[in-house]
Amino acid sequence: MRVTVIGAGHVGLVTAACLAHVGHDVVVDDDDASKLDLIREGRSWFFEPGLQELLGEVVRSGRLRIAGDKAEAVGHGTVIFICVGTPSRGDGSPNLAYVEAVAREVARSLPEGEFRLVCEKSTVPVQTGERVAQVIAREARPGADWEVASNPEFLREGSAVVDTLDPDRVVVGTASERGLAALRELYQPILERSGAPFLATDRATAELIKHASNAFLATKISFINSVARVCERSGADVELVARGMGLDPRIGVHFLKAGAGYGGSCFPKDVAAFAHRSRELGVDFGILNEVAKINHEARRAVVDKVRDALWHLDGKRVGMLGLSFKPNTDDLREAPSIDVARDLLADGARVVAYDPVAGDLAARQVPGLELADKAAEVADGAHALVLMTEWAEFSDLDPADLRSRMAYPILVDARNALDAEAFVAAGFTVAGVGRPVRAPADGSR
Numbered sequence: 418m419r420v421t422v423i424g425a426g427h428v429g430l431v432t433a434a435c436l437a438h439v440g441h442d443v444v445v446d447d448d449d450a451s452k453l454d455l456i457r458e459g460r461s462w463f464f465e466p467g468l469q470e471l472l473g474e475v476v477r478s479g480r481l482r483i484a485g486d487k488a489e490a491v492g493h494g495t496v497i498f499i500c501v502g503t504p505s506r507g508d509g510s511p512n513l514a515y516v517e518a519v520a521r522e523v524a525r526s527l528p529e530g531e532f533r534l535v536c537e538k539s540t541v542p543v544q545t546g547e548r549v550a551q552v553i554a555r556e557a558r559p560g561a562d563w564e565v566a567s568n569p570e571f572l573r574e575g576s577a578v579v580d581t582l583d584p585d586r587v588v589v590g591t592a593s594e595r596g597l598a599a600l601r602e603l604y605q606p607i608l609e610r611s612g613a614p615f616l617a618t619d620r621a622t623a624e625l626i627k628h629a630s631n632a633f634l635a636t637k638i639s640f641i642n643s644v645a646r647v648c649e650r651s652g653a654d655v656e657l658v659a660r661g662m663g664l665d666p667r668i669g670v671h672f673l674k675a676g677a678g679y680g681g682s683c684f685p686k687d688v689a690a691f692a693h694r695s696r697e698l699g700v701d702f703g704i705l706n707e708v709a710k711i712n713h714e715a716r717r718a719v720v721d722k723v724r725d726a727l728w729h730l731d732g733k734r735v736g737m738l739g740l741s742f743k744p745n746t747d748d749l750r751e752a753p754s755i756d757v758a759r760d761l762l763a764d765g766a767r768v769v770a771y772d773p774v775a776g777d778l779a780a781r782q783v784p785g786l787e788l789a790d791k792a793a794e795v796a797d798g799a800h801a802l803v804l805m806t807e808w809a810e811f812s813d814l815d816p817a818d819l820r821s822r823m824a825y826p827i828l829v830d831a832r833n834a835l836d837a838e839a840f841v842a843a844g845f846t847v848a849g850v851g852r853p854v855r856a857p858a859d860g861s862r
């Protein structure tokens with residue numbers, strides 16, 4: 418099937434590569450020529466496990482190509498995916514100007530008499546499809562044959578390729594049998610290999626499923642982070658509380674991980690956008706404001722723990738392990754590490770960080786942030802270590818080696834990811850999230 422993907426980013430490029438991989442004939446378009454130059458060579462402009470290999474394969478085979486312009490892009494695909502960003506504006510509403518711009522550009526190039534399914538994959542508030550359809554109706558030439566559908570994306574950065582080829586579910590919202598048939602045909606190879614459920618709804622319902630899903634997951638994270646605060650004040654251990662809760666299948670273990678809170682390009686903006694859209698519709702979805710507030714506090718709590726351990730930060734050296742908003746991605750959008758690093762620097766600390774892939778990008782965003790070449794080197798002369806991202810390689814760090822490099826043996830584990838017992842045995846005082854501060858029995862620190 419012929420497919421067009423507009424917006425070759427974290428969602429668009431992965432979607433395009435995976436659809437080409439399962440046999441479709443895919444054309445991608447982006448308004449950033451430098452990204453397209455890389456893609457043309459089979460290279461991705463961002464880090465995502467498995468994407469590079471997949472892209473190389475589908476570009477070489479000719480199943481994924483770059484469109485010369487919007488007209489060529491729109492001329493190609495029966496299904497045209499809109500995958501551009503929908504970033505948050507100051508008031509929490511998402512900026513839908515990119516979606517509108519693409520809708521307008523697509524409309525102007527729609528051919529006469531050939532069906533085109535214009536499909537929102539960007540995360541948008543409920544009823545955005547109506548607006549997209551309105552724009553296309555105003556701009557398209559007479560005789561153009563089109564429909565607007567919604568196909569929300571649930572991939573997770575860090576496992577985006579696997580999530581796309583083996584999804585939990587495929588949700589499509591269409592206005593006609595013809596639109597539904599096009600999306601069913603498109604997803605058939607993926608449904609066959611994964612056995613994923615295919616949920617067909619109306620457009621508004623599909624749009625809402627995405628916002629409701631992300632808001633619910635964010636709520637679970639903020640819920641457990643509030644439980645963690647109670648644990649810290651009562652001597653309970655949030656890891657065990659979460660395990661005990663999660664054993665109830667109605668609750669489930671997932672997304673009950675206390676830490677520095679959620680980040681990334683989706684949860685923060687989607688929670689805000691869902692609250693904003695609900696308000697526009699006359700619904701006070703107050704819990705979502707609390708979810709965002711608790712998430713903000715989770716970041717502040719990390720800085721407070723460092724301050725608590727070191728008293729004044731002026732002239733202190735803090736080693737930071739991990740910068741990306743989660744492991745296996747170089748994405749720094751809304752990463753808790755960025756806020757924490759900025760706050761520590763503002764209080765006069767020197768911050769030396771290491772991340773396997775996101776270091777250079779972070780240093781450009783945070784003036785004063787220094788980088789180490791190796792994880793262990795952030796410990797050199799440090800008064801405290803802060804773990805911000807639970808990259809797997811950090812579990813291999815030797816506590817005794819880190820201890821020998823540091824001025825003070827203090828670890829703030831903002832993800833409860835390291836082996837606290839091993840660090841305590843090496844002489845560290847360990848402050849995790851939602852668990853008692855642990856120190857060596859002889860109080861040596």
Ligand SMILES: NC(=O)c1ccc[n+]([C@@H]2O[C@H](COP(=O)([O-])OP(=O)(O)OC[C@H]3O[C@@H](n4cnc5c(N)ncnc54)[C@H](O)[C@@H]3O)[C@@H](O)[C@H]2O)c1
Pocket residue numbers: 423424425426427428429446447448449452500501502503515518519538539540541570571572573574682683
């Ligand atoms: N990143 C994720 O994990 C994820 C997961 C699910 C859904 N989403 C949603 O998908 C959408 C895209 O997110 P993303 O992370 O891929 O964003 P991104 O910033 O990585 O990619 C967006 C791309 O669109 C391009 N673009 C902007 N305007 C354009 C135009 N007029 N024509 C062509 N290209 C244009 C940009 O250059 C960029 O490459 C957002 O709505 C997001 O909420 C993201």
